[in-house]
Amino acid sequence: LVKNNSGKEIEAFLDYGKALVDSALSSLFLEPWAGRFGRLSESMRYSLLAGGKRIRPILSMAALSSVGHDPEPYIPLLLPLELIHTYSLIHDDLPAMDNDDLRRGKPTNHVVFGDATAILAGDALLTYAFTILSDPRYDELSSEKVRLAVVRELSHGSGLAGMVGGQMLDMESEGRRISLEDLEFLHRHKTGALILSSVRIGALLGEAGASEFNSLDQYGESVGVAFQIADDLLDVEGDAATLGKAAQKDNNHLKNTYPALLGIDGAKKMAKEKLEAALDAVSGLGEKADHLRGIARYIIERRN
Numbered sequence: 001l002v003k004n005n006s007g008k009e010i011e012a013f014l015d016y017g018k019a020l021v022d023s024a025l026s027s028l029f030l031e032p033w034a035g036r037f038g039r040l041s042e043s044m045r046y047s048l049l050a051g052g053k054r055i056r057p058i059l060s061m062a063a064l065s066s067v068g069h070d071p072e073p074y075i076p077l078l079l080p081l082e083l084i085h086t087y088s089l090i091h092d093d094l095p096a097m098d099n100d101d102l103r104r105g106k107p108t109n110h111v112v113f114g115d116a117t118a119i120l121a122g123d124a125l126l127t128y129a130f131t132i133l134s135d136p137r138y139d140e141l142s143s144e145k146v147r148l149a150v151v152r153e154l155s156h157g158s159g160l161a162g163m164v165g166g167q168m169l170d171m172e173s174e175g176r177r178i179s180l181e182d183l184e185f186l187h188r189h190k191t192g193a194l195i196l197s198s199v200r201i202g203a204l205l206g207e208a209g210a211s212e213f214n215s216l217d218q219y220g221e222s223v224g225v226a227f228q229i230a231d232d233l234l235d236v237e238g239d240a241a242t243l244g245k246a247a248q249k250d251n252n253h254l255k256n257t258y259p260a261l262l263g264i265d266g267a268k269k270m271a272k273e274k275l276e277a278a279l280d281a282v283s284g285l286g287e288k289a290d291h292l293r294g295i296a297r298y299i300i301e302r303r304n
């Protein structure tokens, strides 16, 4: 579909991936269980189909292409990444955590369904990820051995030594200034770990060789950090648009973000360095890695 690096072609790949993932996610709700749990499945569906970028499964798709596989048949096995990402957003928005009322321009899950249902919707999304990965209907697509490695990767990347651990570090660092080293460690876990797992899952499903796997692993590390820096920069721009200068300064003072620690120019410079590192990591993979290159550029240039 997409052969070179022009912005248009990566946009086409992103649109193609998002359409496939959106449609596969909708069809989960046609499963027999879906209608039986009324409000709970409604609450899961509300957040799952609220219009995310689907960047995690799209990264796995690009990793699959980079090792010579058509990603389309693997879409069902990539949905667990979105299920886990969505659960993390629902729980992160709860009053006990970030206490946010809006997500993707819509009222957050707990605002619509109440805290208790939002907690359960997150729990059910998380566990459903592993129901899918262990489903024997995928035996022909991918061996049990490979899917077990994917289970391990996903549970590791999203658990104690990954996203959940990073979220805890973030909570603990609130209200005090931390070092750049600690900030990197925090974000490598909170945001970076699931992004790295997305790339590694594509590599596992595509049965990448050791050297390809290593290249993809390094790419995923760099892109994970770049994603967070870009997210922080977007937040600063959002604050600048909605808050006065003084309020903005006050806001940044309390938050441990890349722009707060490095300044806006310093954060932009670091994002570029991470982009270069990601491109270097896949330089040996030829044009099959063009989607990965395009996504890395998109991640630091994105507007949402």
Ligand code: GRG
Binding pocket: 051, 052, 053, 054, 055, 085, 087, 088, 089, 091, 092, 097, 104, 163, 164, 167, 190, 191, 228, 231, 304
């Ligand atoms: C509560 C267990 C638990 C973990 C929360 C990921 C996370 C950890 C919190 C989300 C809060 C946040 C804004 C994190 C920064 C980066 C990030 C993950 C942004 C949202 O991801 P996108 O941009 O969202 O991929 P879309 O809407 O496109 O799916």
